Amino acid sequence: MKTIDEAKLIDIVGEKNIKTDPSDLYIYGSDSSVHHAMPWAIVKPETTEQVQGIMKYANKNKIPVIARGGGSGMCGQTVPVKGGIMLDMKGMNKILEINLEDVYCRVESGVVDDDLNLALKQYGVFYPPTPASSRIATIGGEIANNASGVRSVKYGATRDAVLGMKVVLPNGDLVSLGAHTRVEASGYQLHKLMIGSEGTLGIVVEATLSFVPIPEFRCMGVANFDTLKDAGEAIGSIMASGANPSMLELVDDVAIKAVNKTMDLGLKEVAAALIFEADGMVKEAVDYEIDKMTKVCEKHNGNDIYSSYDPKERAKIFLGRKKLFPALSKYDENLASTALADDMAVPYSKMAEMAGKIHEIADKNNIVMTAYGHCGSGCMHTKILMDTKRKDQWASAKKAITQVYEYVRSVNGTTSAEHGIGLSKAESFKIEKSDSLNLLATIKKAIDPNNILNPGKLAQAPEDWVTATNLRYSVNN
Amino acid sequence: MKNKTKEFKNLEKWQGTLANCIRCGYCFEHCPMFHHTGWESDAPRAKIITAFGLLSGEIEPSESAANKMFSCFYCKRCEAACSSGVPLTEIFTDAKKDLLEMGLEGPGTTSITQLSCARCLICLSACPHEARSYVEGKGITTDPAKCQACGICLEVCPAGAAKIENDFGTNKEVLIEKANDFLDTHESSKAIVFACNWSYYPELQASVLPDSETKDNDYEILVNMCGGRLEPHLLMAPFLHNAWGVLVACCPDDECQHNGNLRAKKIVENLHNTFKQIDVDPERIQLVQIPAGDKTLFQAEIDTFVDKLNSMGPIR
Ligand SMILES: Cc1cc2nc3c(=O)[nH]c(=O)nc-3n(C[C@H](O)[C@H](O)[C@H](O)COP(=O)(O)OP(=O)(O)OC[C@H]3O[C@@H](n4cnc5c(N)ncnc54)[C@H](O)[C@@H]3O)c2cc1C
Ligand code: SF4
Ligand code: SF4
Ligand code: SF4
Numbered sequence: 042m043k044t045i046d047e048a049k050l051i052d053i054v055g056e057k058n059i060k061t062d063p064s065d066l067y068i069y070g071s072d073s074s075v076h077h078a079m080p081w082a083i084v085k086p087e088t089t090e091q092v093q094g095i096m097k098y099a100n101k102n103k104i105p106v107i108a109r110g111g112g113s114g115m116c117g118q119t120v121p122v123k124g125g126i127m128l129d130m131k132g133m134n135k136i137l138e139i140n141l142e143d144v145y146c147r148v149e150s151g152v153v154d155d156d157l158n159l160a161l162k163q164y165g166v167f168y169p170p171t172p173a174s175s176r177i178a179t180i181g182g183e184i185a186n187n188a189s190g191v192r193s194v195k196y197g198a199t200r201d202a203v204l205g206m207k208v209v210l211p212n213g214d215l216v217s218l219g220a221h222t223r224v225e226a227s228g229y230q231l232h233k234l235m236i237g238s239e240g241t242l243g244i245v246v247e248a249t250l251s252f253v254p255i256p257e258f259r260c261m262g263v264a265n266f267d268t269l270k271d272a273g274e275a276i277g278s279i280m281a282s283g284a285n286p287s288m289l290e291l292v293d294d295v296a297i298k299a300v301n302k303t304m305d306l307g308l309k310e311v312a313a314a315l316i317f318e319a320d321g322m323v324k325e326a327v328d329y330e331i332d333k334m335t336k337v338c339e340k341h342n343g344n345d346i347y348s349s350y351d352p353k354e355r356a357k358i359f360l361g362r363k364k365l366f367p368a369l370s371k372y373d374e375n376l377a378s379t380a381l382a383d384d385m386a387v388p389y390s391k392m393a394e395m396a397g398k399i400h401e402i403a404d405k406n407n408i409v410m411t412a413y414g415h416c417g418s419g420c421m422h423t424k425i426l427m428d429t430k431r432k433d434q435w436a437s438a439k440k441a442i443t444q445v446y447e448y449v450r451s452v453n454g455t456t457s458a459e460h461g462i463g464l465s466k467a468e469s470f471k472i473e474k475s476d477s478l479n480l481l482a483t484i485k486k487a488i489d490p491n492n493i494l495n496p497g498k499l500a501q502a503p504e505d506w507v508t509a510t511n512l513r514y515s516v517n518n
Numbered sequence: 519m520k521n522k523t524k525e526f527k528n529l530e531k532w533q534g535t536l537a538n539c540i541r542c543g544y545c546f547e548h549c550p551m552f553h554h555t556g557w558e559s560d561a562p563r564a565k566i567i568t569a570f571g572l573l574s575g576e577i578e579p580s581e582s583a584a585n586k587m588f589s590c591f592y593c594k595r596c597e598a599a600c601s602s603g604v605p606l607t608e609i610f611t612d613a614k615k616d617l618l619e620m621g622l623e624g625p626g627t628t629s630i631t632q633l634s635c636a637r638c639l640i641c642l643s644a645c646p647h648e649a650r651s652y653v654e655g656k657g658i659t660t661d662p663a664k665c666q667a668c669g670i671c672l673e674v675c676p677a678g679a680a681k682i683e684n685d686f687g688t689n690k691e692v693l694i695e696k697a698n699d700f701l702d703t704h705e706s707s708k709a710i711v712f713a714c715n716w717s718y719y720p721e722l723q724a725s726v727l728p729d730s731e732t733k734d735n736d737y738e739i740l741v742n743m744c745g746g747r748l749e750p751h752l753l754m755a756p757f758l759h760n761a762w763g764v765l766v767a768c769c770p771d772d773e774c775q776h777n778g779n780l781r782a783k784k785i786v787e788n789l790h791n792t793f794k795q796i797d798v799d800p801e802r803i804q805l806v807q808i809p810a811g812d813k814t815l816f817q818a819e820i821d822t823f824v825d826k827l828n829s830m831g832p833i834r
Contacts, residue, residue, distance in 0.1 A: 156725035
């Protein structure tokens with residue numbers, strides 16, 4: 042372990058903003074992934090100048106720096122594989138400006154997504170990318186992972202909502218990227234380069250974000266299917282029909298069974314269900330979309346199709362999806378629900394096949410996998426349920442993941458839809474992007490010549506994620 | 519990694535549950551401790567990670583690790599928010615039992631008894647969790663595994679001897695300071711709302727709004743953990759800084775885990791009498807009972823109270 046000059050850090054951020062006790066370091070060594078590694082110090086800056094000071098110090102001494110928002114990343118993005126300083130950005134949590142005239146807001150990067158949306162709500166507007174983890178995810182973490190959510194099928198991902206940002210570079214320089222206007226054609230879109238860079242190119246300290254009006258009408262529907270294939274084909278047809286859903290979610294039979302097994306929601310045990318939603322300012326327009334989606338579902342043998350504008354009914358329809366995580370955690374007391382092979386995107390026409398493939402691969406490898414996700418935007422999620430104490434289950438999971446992503450790439454899909462790469466998806470990422478890895482390395486080197494920002498991630502991550510770090514589970518030999 | 523579970527006899531049974539926590543962090547923005555310090559290592563997820571680290575032998579059972587496990591107000595908001603049904607406080611209690619066996623005891627949020635204790639033993643019967651006992655030759659001791667940091671002993675102790683050292687902003691002086699600061703810096707300020715953490719449901723949790731958004735606020739919500747911790751001095755203090763009224767929010771009659779609401783009711787009743795005597799409308803201090811997490815009702819009660827204050831005007 043490299044020594045850190047604590048006095049120097051105290052000079053920059055003050056004593057109250059540093060922690061170095063092993064019990065604190067241990068906590069900050071994990072996120073929502075399967076990985077764990079120890080940082081050397083936690084620093085919680087409160088100002089841009091403090092971030093600049095830390096970066097200058099770290100760059101001079103070649104100490105790794107890992108930015109951390111809510112620590113809700115699922116692929117080990119914030120796990121400090123090479124040690125270093127963990128920069129807890131939650132100390133920079135001010136909403137700086139809500140500009141209704143020019144339709145943007147400015148926030149520090151540690152602002153929590155839900156908090157921003159609460160502040161915007163009173164003006165009848167919202168910031169749409171919102172991942173399911175919005176109650177803890179920070180704007181900085183969402184930018185770095187290019188997060189998206191259930192409504193991204195209509196409103197886009199983080200990439201589409203960020204107009205500009207202020208970024209501290211590894212050498213401590215502060216740069217303003219992008220603009221405050223909706224359009225910008227001035228040279229390289231460097232702010233977009235930061236989106237999805239997983240904290241490897243710069244520390245985002247401020248972001249300028251666009252927002253949209255909260256729709257007057259929302260209608261949600263559900264359709265059951267006797268085969269996963271029918272449900273998958275319905276997704277493709279809905280998107281190809283020109284319908285404009287504000288949500289289109291798939292849940293498979295494993296997910297439905299898990300929910301039924303652990304709580305009394307009385308969901309019908311079918312092979313798959315689609316939850317769809319449309320929203321808008323005019324009811325007739327929403328009716329039109331719902332009608333269109335209902336008809337497509339019917340065409341693909343959807344049954345028990347039902348939709349409602351009533352908020353209570355909508356909440357009921359969505360409850361099964363919402364309760365999925367606790368249900369999976371309680372599915373079988375010997376199995377833990379792990380964030381592995383957690384997301385991917387495939388073309389609409391391959392949705393059905395993809396979901397089937399996930400089940401086939403799980404069976405072959407003796408683990409349980411479930412398929413669900415924001416399928417309207419091509420995004421598929423899985424969870425691997427396995428006995429994390431058994432070493433052989435980790436080997437099986439690894440094999441299954443390799444096979445899942447082989448399929449994804451074979452149908453022109455991509456390794457991550459929204460959760461990012463971090464450590465656990467690096468294997469497939471590197472194969473998928475093999476012809477641009479040199480370019481990625483060149484960009485990284487130009488911006489971060491000492492390789493101090495979140496080293497060992499993305500293209501730098503080892504292929505074998507199982508041995509990349511300690512696992513955060515107890516594994517018997 | 520090697521397992522070293524034998525010393526954690528109570529915690530051991532939670533091994534599977536600790537693996538089932540998906541580390542989503544949904545619990546942490548609800549925790550008053552995280553809200554107060556802003557450090558993730560004070561949040562519920564951090565305690566679950568610590569419990570795992572202790573059980574797996576990845577971290578030493580050190581004083582600082584123990585301090586984390588012994589710091590909790592048992593408001594169980596983390597459990598209500600948990601995505602995976604993890605019974606967090608039960609796990610904390612079992613970890614505490616094992617740590618105690620190892621000679622580690624915090625202090626965390628455990629209530630301690632200082633030398634000024636007059637041995638009146640009032641706190642013994644007041645403690646709703648039977649955590650306090652009198653030991654010959656030692657005086658009053660608290661069982662850190664049983665103490666839920668409700669703070670009731672602090673308020674009943676006539677000698678001011680009971681104390682929660684790590685109060686995470688729930689100490690009376692801090693609350694008075696916060697109330698005064700709000701009343702002195704906001705021109706339109708009218709009311710202070712003291713809410714117990716069970717009835718309190720925050721809107722903006724971790725982030726800070728620009729001054730332009732908050733300058734016209736007419737009330738401020740301050741969290742005092744349990745209604746049982748309220749006392750006349752705290753409730754009267756805002757009036758010295760020109761508050762128009764004070765609202766107290768606590769749990770419904772049979773829902774308080776510490777019976778603190780009954781105490782709060784009595785205190786407010788007594789203050790009503792005092793107000794009458796000094797010819798101030800007793801309605802300026804009110805108590806409302808809110809079921810845990812019902813933020814709609816909570817907001818409605820606040821709005822009604824502020825409307826009423828507006829019709830009364832300031833105290834002359
Ligand atoms: C239960 C659950 C559900 C989820 N659902 C979704 C979902 O629906 N959609 C989705 O997209 N994701 C989802 N996620 C994944 C994750 O929550 C998101 O990717 C989120 O954006 C991460 O935000 P964070 O603040 O927690 O970032 P962290 O996990 O703390 O960090 C993520 C990455 O961002 C970098 N970073 C953080 N702050 C900065 C900064 N200021 N400057 C530069 N880099 C920074 C870090 O270095 C790291 O590489 C989910 C996660 C969980 C646990
Ligand atoms: S019970 Fe309350 S104080 Fe304790 S960890 Fe949970 S949320 Fe925090
Ligand atoms: S909410 Fe539950 S599952 Fe999520 S981190 Fe907290 S204890 Fe774990
Ligand atoms: S009264 Fe509350 S704070 Fe005091 S010892 Fe009992 S449980 Fe702990």
